[in-house]
Amino acid sequence: MYDVIIVGKGPAGAQAGIYLGRAGFKTLILFKDGGSLEKTDYIENYYGYAQPVEAARLLEEGVQQAKRFNVEFVEDEVVMFLSSEDKNIIVKGLKEEYTASYVIIAAGMTRKSLNVPGLKDYEGKGISYCVTCDGFFFRNKKVAIVGYTRFAEHELNDLLMFTKQAYLLTNGKALEFNASDYNDVTVIDKQINVIYGEEHVKGIEFKDGSKEEFDGIFIAYGTADASSFCIKSGIATEKGKILVDENKMTNIDRIYAAGDCINSYMQVATAVSDGALSARAVIERLKADRKNIKR
Amino acid sequence: MYDVIIVGKGPAGAQAGIYLGRAGFKTLILFKDGGSLEKTDYIENYYGYAQPVEAARLLEEGVQQAKRFNVEFVEDEVVMFLSSEDKNIIVKGLKEEYTASYVIIAAGMTRKSLNVPGLKDYEGKGISYCVTCDGFFFRNKKVAIVGYTRFAEHELNDLLMFTKQAYLLTNGKALEFNASDYNDVTVIDKQINVIYGEEHVKGIEFKDGSKEEFDGIFIAYGTADASSFCIKSGIATEKGKILVDENKMTNIDRIYAAGDCINSYMQVATAVSDGALSARAVIERLKADRKNIKR
Numbered sequence: 001m002y003d004v005i006i007v008g009k010g011p012a013g014a015q016a017g018i019y020l021g022r023a024g025f026k027t028l029i030l031f032k033d034g035g036s037l038e039k040t041d042y043i044e045n046y047y048g049y050a051q052p053v054e055a056a057r058l059l060e061e062g063v064q065q066a067k068r069f070n071v072e073f074v075e076d077e078v079v080m081f082l083s084s085e086d087k088n089i090i091v092k093g094l095k096e097e098y099t100a101s102y103v104i105i106a107a108g109m110t111r112k113s114l115n116v117p118g119l120k121d122y123e124g125k126g127i128s129y130c131v132t133c134d135g136f137f138f139r140n141k142k143v144a145i146v147g148y149t150r151f152a153e154h155e156l157n158d159l160l161m162f163t164k165q166a167y168l169l170t171n172g173k174a175l176e177f178n179a180s181d182y183n184d185v186t187v188i189d190k191q192i193n194v195i196y197g198e199e200h201v202k203g204i205e206f207k208d209g210s211k212e213e214f215d216g217i218f219i220a221y222g223t224a225d226a227s228s229f230c231i232k233s234g235i236a237t238e239k240g241k242i243l244v245d246e247n248k249m250t251n252i253d254r255i256y257a258a259g260d261c262i263n264s265y266m267q268v269a270t271a272v273s274d275g276a277l278s279a280r281a282v283i284e285r286l287k288a289d290r291k292n293i294k295r
Numbered sequence: 296m297y298d299v300i301i302v303g304k305g306p307a308g309a310q311a312g313i314y315l316g317r318a319g320f321k322t323l324i325l326f327k328d329g330g331s332l333e334k335t336d337y338i339e340n341y342y343g344y345a346q347p348v349e350a351a352r353l354l355e356e357g358v359q360q361a362k363r364f365n366v367e368f369v370e371d372e373v374v375m376f377l378s379s380e381d382k383n384i385i386v387k388g389l390k391e392e393y394t395a396s397y398v399i400i401a402a403g404m405t406r407k408s409l410n411v412p413g414l415k416d417y418e419g420k421g422i423s424y425c426v427t428c429d430g431f432f433f434r435n436k437k438v439a440i441v442g443y444t445r446f447a448e449h450e451l452n453d454l455l456m457f458t459k460q461a462y463l464l465t466n467g468k469a470l471e472f473n474a475s476d477y478n479d480v481t482v483i484d485k486q487i488n489v490i491y492g493e494e495h496v497k498g499i500e501f502k503d504g505s506k507e508e509f510d511g512i513f514i515a516y517g518t519a520d521a522s523s524f525c526i527k528s529g530i531a532t533e534k535g536k537i538l539v540d541e542n543k544m545t546n547i548d549r550i551y552a553a554g555d556c557i558n559s560y561m562q563v564a565t566a567v568s569d570g571a572l573s574a575r576a577v578i579e580r581l582k583a584d585r586k587n588i589k590r
Contacts, residue, residue, distance in 0.1 A: 015342040015564055022340055045317055047310040047567040048343055050359035064345035265575065269310055272342040273568030280560065 002028045004282055005091050005100040007078050010035040011268045012259025013106035014062035015275030021069025023283050032077040032223060034059050035108035046268040077223060081233040089254055094154050102254050102282045107226040109260040114221040118195030126201030127217045130232035131158035138216040139163055147220035148173040155220040226261040248278035256282060297323045299577055300386050300395040302373050305330040306563045307554025308401035309357035310570030316364025318578050327372040327518060329354050330403035341563040372518060376528040376550060384549055389449055397577045400552040402521040409516040413490030421496030422512045425527035426453035433511040434458060442515035443468040450515040521556040543573035551577060
């Protein structure tokens with residue numbers, strides 16, 4: 001049980017951790033990778049470095065800085081959030097489940113996403129982003145998972161509890177796990193051209209002109225980025241950004257967000273501010289919670 | 296003539312300068328001192344430094360960083376802004392006047408200010424913060440300047456164009472200039488107890504119980520901080536903070552503000568974000584201006 005779980009170890013997440021750890025709250029940072037900074041060589045426009053600083057070094061400085069204030073770091077990929085009965089937040093990772101009073105999503109922005117005609121048209125009309133949420137509706141049906149990563153494997157695992165007609169559509173990408181470990185799965189490695197249907201999704205046409213009909217399609221493409229675990233968890237987004245109020249809280253109580261996943265400017269300088277402000281808001285609430293307990 | 300003049304060389308100001316310089320705009324930073332960072336030993340909660348960083352080093356790193364992008368630095372104390380006929384902003388310093396298309400106020404927050412009963416009651420009713428603006432109303436009257444710094448001297452100089460009954464009230468502080476250089480000035484070095492009046496200000500009572508009547512009082516206490524030069528320039532403030540819109544623009548077109556002077560959290564992490572965002576907004580406007588000129 002943590003006071004706060006932060007998702008993401010980049011500037012927004014680590015900055016939030018620094019404030020929370022410094023304020024004495026038990027804080028865990030879950031991360032799957034180093035996000036945008038890991039894909040950047042040098043940063044020269046973040047205040048405080050006369051000479052350009054290697055992005056990897058900045059990332060590592062931030063992690064070490066948060067660790068100095070007793071923030072814990074665990075490598076795991078967050079899949080979904082659930083509210084528990086006692087108002088805590090359960091964070092489901094690929095490896096484990098974690099619980100905290102508050103969550104700050106600082107998961108950055110994955111540029112990699114599935115962009116196929118028809119996808120947006122059938123969201124909620126046979127296309128879903130969460131097997132745990134919607135798998136039940138497709139029991140014993142013919143269902144596709146679009147994906148190729150460990151995250152897709154996680155979704156596939158869930159899906160096989162509901163149906164034996166499971167298809168894994170890699171969209172031409174190399175599988176990152178061994179699909180032959182699973183029975184009842186047909187792998188299609190062709191590139192997807194378009195998702196078609198009428199009122200409801202009907203199937204997928206591939207670039208070679210062939211078609212395959214499905215009752216339902218689950219998107220588990222790339223890693224579990226903010227937009228996918230937000231959709232699963234009922235967190236409101238707009239144009240790929242998480243919507244937050246002036247305190248950086250999402251539409252779900254106790255879940256906050258900071259950094260590139262809320263901010264269109266996507267700069268280190270703005271991410272750290274989001275991190276600091278979300279931490280400040282959470283600290284205020286934690287203090288109020290403690291007062292109420294004492295009463 | 297500059298594209299942008301930034302007031303203040305702290306995190307907000309230097310961060311704005313870094314963005315503007317990097318975008319190729321002719322940028323000047325005017326500063327009177329190093330602000331809050333200069334009064335701090337170490338910073339340990341600003342993202343990017345695993346070990347606490349000396350505040351003085353952070354300040355210097357930021358200055359050097361901005362200089363790498365050709366931002367100019369000039370030590371001068373800003374007194375007031377004026378809009379010129381061609382829509383540029385004239386920045387009046389104690390030493391010189393400067394002109395720019397845009398201004399970003401990142402002047403931080405001076406904690407030193409005059410706190411005397413009656414002061415707020417008579418603002419605009421005989422109490423003013425700007426001799427240039429209001430000196431004319433008090434020509435040939437008995438007028439006090441409350442102050443002891445070079446900034447007070449600047450105001451005194453202006454006042455002597457209007458009256459020969461000038462009083463300099465140091466409130467017990469040591470004068471930082473030679474008042475005997477000026478004729479027609481009476482120096483009172485007693486501590487001020489209260490400013491009194493009826494509809495209009497009438498005078499000042501000192502802590503020794505003595506009183507002196509005045510027709511008008513000009514406040515020029517301490518240095519020209521944001522609140523004093525804002526009041527002079529018609530920039531709206533509330534509770535000592537400059538009011539800005541979502542683009543960090545003040546109520547005066549082309550004048551923006553960032554950092555501690557707008558933000559109650561007063562952290563380096565929030566100041567750099569303000570700096571980046573104000574610079575971004577100004578860059579957009581400069582680009583639009585250039586397009587319009589070409590047309």
